[in-house]
Amino acid sequence: MAQSSASNVTHRSGVLPAGAVAPNFTLHVTPDQTLTLSDLLGRPVILAFYPADWSPVCGDQMALYNEILPEFRKFGAELLGVSVDGSWCHDAFAAARHLHFPLLADFEPKGAVARQYGAYRAVDGVCERALFVLDKKGIIAWSYCSPVAVNPGADGILQALEDLPK
Amino acid sequence: MAILKVPLTAEDHAQGPENADVTLVEYGDYECSYCGQAYPIVRQVQKRFGKSLRFVFRNFPLSEMHPNAEAAAEVAEFAGAQGKFWEMHDRLYENQERLGEALYLDLAEKLKLSTTALRQALEQRTFEARVRADFKGGVRSGVNGTPTFFINGHRHDGSFDFETLVSAIQQAMVTAKSA
Numbered sequence: 315m316a317q318s319s320a321s322n323v324t325h326r327s328g329v330l331p332a333g334a335v336a337p338n339f340t341l342h343v344t345p346d347q348t349l350t351l352s353d354l355l356g357r358p359v360i361l362a363f364y365p366a367d368w369s370p371v372c373g374d375q376m377a378l379y380n381e382i383l384p385e386f387r388k389f390g391a392e393l394l395g396v397s398v399d400g401s402w403c404h405d406a407f408a409a410a411r412h413l414h415f416p417l418l419a420d421f422e423p424k425g426a427v428a429r430q431y432g433a434y435r436a437v438d439g440v441c442e443r444a445l446f447v448l449d450k451k452g453i454i455a456w457s458y459c460s461p462v463a464v465n466p467g468a469d470g471i472l473q474a475l476e477d478l479p480k
Numbered sequence: 481m482a483i484l485k486v487p488l489t490a491e492d493h494a495q496g497p498e499n500a501d502v503t504l505v506e507y508g509d510y511e512c513s514y515c516g517q518a519y520p521i522v523r524q525v526q527k528r529f530g531k532s533l534r535f536v537f538r539n540f541p542l543s544e545m546h547p548n549a550e551a552a553a554e555v556a557e558f559a560g561a562q563g564k565f566w567e568m569h570d571r572l573y574e575n576q577e578r579l580g581e582a583l584y585l586d587l588a589e590k591l592k593l594s595t596t597a598l599r600q601a602l603e604q605r606t607f608e609a610r611v612r613a614d615f616k617g618g619v620r621s622g623v624n625g626t627p628t629f630f631i632n633g634h635r636h637d638g639s640f641d642f643e644t645l646v647s648a649i650q651q652a653m654v655t656a657k658s659a
Contacts, residue, residue, distance in 0.1 A: 382619055468622075472619065
């Protein structure tokens, strides 16, 4: 059920589908450090593109994932948040929300990585709410694009992690 | 559309008849200000629908963000184990800005519950497993923040103001009756 709705949405929004190789990238994770996706080969990776830091709700998407981090880690998975905010902004946001996972700045050229994943909203100049679960080999095992106003939660991610070959 | 994956059981804290047309489930956090705002609204909604509505509350403490949320949830479960869940639930929300041990002990006393037993339950984390089970079930059902409501098993993605909740419940009622 989750799968069929995910594939419909994938079709509509054009995010990279399951089976595609996840495009490699290097992005700033702090003002003076970068992270390269291929360095994480060998374990599952969750890429969570989201529109912006500082959304004004309790338990926004990143704060929610922060709470669920122990569940993700049971699968040995790394969670990476990605938005077009700069790394100084991410720093302040992560500190304010006590986030325990990296936020990547798809800042310059703006949204370049999101575009490669089909997860950029050109009309608004921000990332979509798009989720990707990559297997150990860097292949997309599951992807989902949520309506931008709807926090997708974590059930799809957990299901996808569970469905990964052991 | 996210679906409630953990079926309702006798273990759940529920108000209203089991065979009500509509069941409203809230996943909530005692320290979340939005849940605090939702509390009187849910009350009004319950009054509006009377016996046609069953209301269930499950724990979803966002502990990284809200340092008192987990303990408050355990306090409510402690009271629940002695048949006073709703009395404690209501008082926790009504005193949301005072969450902390002093309040818990004070409320326990008012509800004629043993403060020694409460202290012990909090120290030994007696109700942690119950609260975690609610949380994990919520995650698997697509709870995406607090409060998250499910109406007859479907996540309610609209706002939780009185009018919106009432109309979503009315719609569920129509669907339930035509099925």
